[in-house]
Amino acid sequence: MEETRLDLSKYRMEKAKDDLGVSKLNLENKKFSQSINRSYYSMFHAVRALLALHKYDSKKHSGVISYFNQYFVKPRYIEPEYFMIITKAFKIRNDCDYDDFYIACYDDAKKQFENAGKFINRIEAYIKDIFENDEAPS
Numbered sequence: 001m002e003e004t005r006l007d008l009s010k011y012r013m014e015k016a017k018d019d020l021g022v023s024k025l026n027l028e029n030k031k032f033s034q035s036i037n038r039s040y041y042s043m044f045h046a047v048r049a050l051l052a053l054h055k056y057d058s059k060k061h062s063g064v065i066s067y068f069n070q071y072f073v074k075p076r077y078i079e080p081e082y083f084m085i086i087t088k089a090f091k092i093r094n095d096c097d098y099d100d101f102y103i104a105c106y107d108d109a110k111k112q113f114e115n116a117g118k119f120i121n122r123i124e125a126y127i128k129d130i131f132e133n134d135e136a137p138s
Contacts, residue, residue: 012049016042032104033096039112040093046123
């Protein structure tokens with residue numbers, strides 16, 4: 001595999017983990033909308049880490065999520081629940097960021113944070129499995 005794709009994937013996964021850490025700090029400091037935002041972006045960057053291995057990216061969030069669904073979830077490499085997690089996170093992040101009257105609460109932020117941690121762990125495990133079984137995409 002090209003070194004640059006692997007490096008890009010690693011960089012994006014680190015970015016995902018950094019955003020998850022910021023989400024936790026925001027949650028602890030009662031910045032619920034900001035926590036939800038960072039939880040979503042942590043998942044988004046984790047998916048982009050995976051997609052880097054396929055030489056795919058999109059400027060649109062919907063494009064990244066759609067590609068993830070088509071090439072990883074539908075063929076059952078990744079369980080469908082992870083597609084549901086990221087699509088729900090995308091919606092609630094949009095509500096927090098763009099709906100003037102949406103009020104984020106602790107429970108929503110905590111759930112998104114927990115889902116993001118689970119999501120990142122699953123994507124990271126999948127990527128690790130690819131390389132342990134020498135099934136790296138070309």
